[in-house]
Amino acid sequence: MNNKIKKAIDRQISEKPLFTNEDRRRFYANKQNKGFSWWNQGFPKLLTAMTTLLLLAGSFYFFTSGNPFQSPASPEEEQVKEGPVPEKEQDNQPPLDTRIKEIKNLVLNGPGKNQIRDTVESLNGAEIESAQEKEEAEELMSFVFTPDSEMQNTSFTSHEPPSLEAFQHGELDLFLAVQWNDESNGLSSATLTYLSDDGESLTEERFTGNALKREFAKVVGAEEPVSMKDLTLRSIARSLDKEPDSLTKSDLLELEELTINASHLNGIFDVEADPSYFEAMKSLRVLKLNQAIIPGELLKEVPSLEQVTFIGPTIKDLSRVAEGMQNVQYLNLINSSFQGNAEDILKLESLTIVRVDPSVVPDYEKLQFEGIDVRW
Structure with a gap:
């Protein structure tokens, strides 16, 4: 079988060998004549050795130089880097909110x-x-307190609060005024002034020792001028011993007693004003109205009001003002046009003393029964 296959292949190719003895002789003869070739055998070895050397040198430089891709610094820069970088000293000034809180706690104690x-x-x-x-x-x-503890505080010489511009320019960030009574050896009042959150106005907080509540009264826009009817403005200025044109919302915080006398006018003087002004009257305790009336919606903005006196033909009952008189303890109606009854007066929940004509309020015994001191 194998012989048949061999004969078939020989018929296709040739029966004679493809590589003869003569071919073998010529191959070995050429090899001996060619000899050693440096280009074919030496150069590849040399190239391999150089490549290996470059790789080793590059690796050594990379690990010893840090960042080889960064441009080398100049001698001046190197000298700067060699010296220690001075650290900025931390300002030990407490934040404004912290200082305000600590001062308020101190005052209240x-x-x-x-x-x-x-x-x-x-x-x-x-x-x-x-x-x-x-x-x-x-x-x-x-x-006076400044934003930076290193700043000098000696430029202020007045006991009046500095201007809005002084706060905005960073000359100070907090002003404290304390009124001290040597006779009682105690604090009469304390006022804090600082820049409002919007940076466009001043906020003032004031505490008085005789306030109804032991807390600071706060007003925003303390430097804003007060705009009211002329009689009201002059009455407030007289109570504060100031000029009407110079009144600000800050002054309203100091107002403790107010008398509005409109007896020289024809008719009843109706006090009208922006509610924010009455809201700023947080220290007002005594109010006397002569032929004048303040609506209850304005009176309710005055939280510390304790004593009220009505004079003249201003009220027939308390319906118009009762809303704003729930903290009133003393009420004087003796010279007023009041024509109400005991039930009307009992609407004032905090009332302890009332002056009233018994002929006008014949059922005054109801007031006495509720523990109210009735005087005439």
């Missing part, structure tokens, strides 16, 4: 004079030194 000064010093504040005439037993102490 009835501090001594030295305790106030020590606290101000701990908060990097400075007391304003100025020549002032001491009025009776009252002493005014003023302190």
Whole structure:
């Protein structure tokens, strides 16, 4: 079978060998004549050796030079880098909110004079030194605080709160005024002034020792001028011993007593004003209206109102004003046009003393039964 296959292949190719002895002789003869070829055998080896050397050198440079792709620094830059970078000193000034909170807590706890000064010093504040005439037993102490503890506080010499521009320019960020009573050896009032959140106005917070509530009364836009009817404006200015044209919302915080006398006018004087002005009268405790009336919706903005007197033909009953008199403890109706009854007066939940004509309120015994002191 194998012989048949072999014969078939021989017929297709050739029966004679393809590689003869003569071919073999010529191959070996050419190989001996050719000899050694440097280009064919030496150059590839040399190229391999050089490539290996370059790879080793590159790896060594990469690991020893840090970042080989960064341009080398100049000698001046290297000298700068060699020296230590000075760290910026941290300002140890507490935030404004923290200082305000700490001062308010101090005031509400009835501090001594030295305790106030020590606290101000701990908060990097400075007391304003100025020549002032001491009025009776009252002493005014003023302190200024700056945003940066390194800033100088000596440029302020007045006990009046600085201007809005001074706060906006960063000359200070907090002003504290304390009224001290030497007779009682206690704090009469304390006022904090600082820039409002919008940066366009001043916020003022004031505490008085005789306030109905032991808390700070707050008004935003303290530097804004007050715009009211002329009689109302002059009455407020007279109570504060100030000029009407100079009144600001800050002054309204200090208003504790107000008398509006319109007896020289024809008819009843109706007090009308922006409710925000009455909202700022958070220290107002005593109100006397002579031939004048303030609507209840305005009176209710005055949270500390304790005593009210009506004179003249202003009210027939308390329906118009009762809404704003729920904190009133003393009510004087003796010289008024009041024609109501005991039930009308009992609408005032905090009332303890009332002056009223018994002939006008014949059922006054109901008031006495409820514990109200009735006087005439």
